[in-house]
Amino acid sequence: MTLQEFFAENARAAIAFSGGVDSSYLLYAAVQCGADVHAYFAKTAFQPQFELDDARRLAESVGAKLTVLELDALSSEDVARNPANRCYYCKQNIFGNLKRAAAGDGFTLILDGTNASDDAGDRPGMRALREMDVRSPLRECGLTKAEIRRLSHEAGLFTWDKPAYACLATRVPTGTRITPELLAATERAEGWLFSQGYTDFRVRLLDGCARLQFPADQLSRALAQHDEIVAALKPDYRAVLLDLEARHA
Template sequence: MNLQEFFKENQKVALAFSGGVDSSYLLYAAMKYGADVKAYYVKALFQPQFEMDDAMRLAEQLKAPVRVLRADVLSDPVVVSNPSNRCYYCKKVIFNMIMKAAAEDGYTVLLDGTNASDDAGDRPGMKALQELQVKSPLRECGLVKSEIRRLSKEGGLFTWDKPSYACLATRIPTGCEITAEKLQKTEAAENFLFSLGFSDFRVRMMPNGAARLQVLSSQLPLLMEKREEILNELKKSYPAVLLDLEVRG
């Protein structure tokens, strides 16, 4: 099956839309192949503001209908306790919210952007999607990340080369309580590094509260150049700032 065939069979669909590479391409493809599609973006403390900004920009580019929902993910005590399968419980909260809103709008088939590169064995959240019968057409059609990026570029989507971005909760160690303060601190630290020119990096919080920086090996010279600025800014919020030598890429 290819996407054109998928949307011929599923002509009225709701899409869980993050503004990332995969869901952006899926929204584009749904519209290209004539589906009646509505996108749903869930704003929660786990998503930084730039993700919402990108999602709204992409929807505007495509002239796609989008509905923004607000979720209090920290209202679930299991999510707050941050177990190793936290993503399962978080996905249940978010996708149940989308399904309810979509049903109100007349959409009964819900899609997400999981692709064929995603390893189901390493993603507790995918179990939640299976239980809720969420369809993943990119995965069903065998589309891997590199192909989705290529097709996105051909389609003129600015998201084609956007780095993968896991939610802010992934920066907090498993078993450490997730709080609004920790999430906001993480978002502010990463926004600062973005402003210095870094890309595809992480500012992780260690159990003792220290910041652990993970950057691309190609950006280590920039890190050394901006070392004092980074230390001065991040030490306002973290007791120590450490570099992870197992760098990204």
């Protein structure tokens, strides 16, 4: 099945839109195929502001309608206590709210940007999507991450080379309670590093410290800039640590 065939059969749908590579291409393709689609972005403390900015920019560039749902992810104790299956409860919350908003706009079919490279397995988040009957056209049509980046580049989408960016909650170790303060500190730290030109890195919480993970080609620069990095991040952390094992995407 091609995306053209998918949207010929499913011409009206709501799209869970993150502003990342996959959901951006899905939204673009749906519009190009003439489908009646509406994008929904769930804004919680888990998403940094730049993700919402990117989502708005992309939706406007492809001429798609976008609704931003302001949600409190930490209102769920199952999410805040951060168990190993936190993602399951978080997806339930987000997609439950998305389905209600979409239904109010007359949409019953919900789509997401899971692609054919994603490990569906029995991951908590994937299980939640299956239980809520969310469909993944990119996966159903066999489109891999590499193909989606290539097609996005050909389409002129600015997201084509955007690094993968997991939500801020993934920086907090399983079992450590997630608080707004921890998330805000992470966003500040990663925002400052982005402003310095670093990409595809992570600032992870480790016993009150910031553990910085950079790709191999950025490690030497981070070492050279260690004084500035420590000065910028230290107010929010007990210590700033550099992981010398290169981060792999």
